[in-house]
Amino acid sequence: MKTYYKCLPCLLRQTIEATKMVNETPETQEMILRCVLSEMSKMDLNKTPPHMAHFIHQYIKKATQIDDPYRALKKEFNQLSLDMSGEMRKIIQDSAKPFETAVKIAIAGNIIDFGPRADITHQEVRNTVQDCIDQPLRYNRAEELEKAIQESSRILYLGDNAGEIVFDHLLLEVVPTDNITYDRKREANHQ
Known part of the structure; x- marks a missing residue:
């Protein structure tokens, strides 16, 4: 399974939802979103959507110091x-x-x-x-x-x-x- 263009908006939505759940400031949310957007622009689309989702959640954990936003x-x-x-x-x-x-x-x-x-x-x-x-x-x-x-x-x-x-x-x-x-x-x- 590879990542299709239509997968990308869902990954961004996941990023926004997860950062909101940890009650981060709008500035931190923006920083996380910008990082994810940057990484998505370099992402190998032959990798699976779960591969990118894993990166997103690891990055959110690191940026917020919250182990599980969910x-x-x-x-x-x-x-x-x-x-x-x-x-x-x-x-x-x-x-x-x-x-x-x-x-x-x-x-x-x-x-x-x-x-x-x-x-x-x-x-x-x-x-x-x-x-x-x-x-x-x-x-x-x-x-x-x-x-x-x-x-x-x-x-x-x-x-x-x-x-x-x-x-x-x-x-x-x-x-x-x-x-x-x-x-x-x-x-x-x-x-």
């Missing part, structure tokens, strides 16, 4: 996910196809990603979960996945977004094996 949002949406978990667990248990329903809910958890959009609302998360439950999977291979899991000796399950871990654990509760290691993606250079 910390408060993550905490808020982790709590929302926990608050929703009982209701989602019941939906899975009452489903004619619990594994498939749990897969849909795990997919829905991916909406909680503040890089692309930091203005996600609680209602959007709830609506996304309901939409994912109500809609058939476009390429439904849930039965094949469940069978492959049963036949596997070990599985590594990676999660990466705030709140997503709750949705993922609902899926893992219905997975018919104890040989799963759950981990979250860590900082990487995204190359």
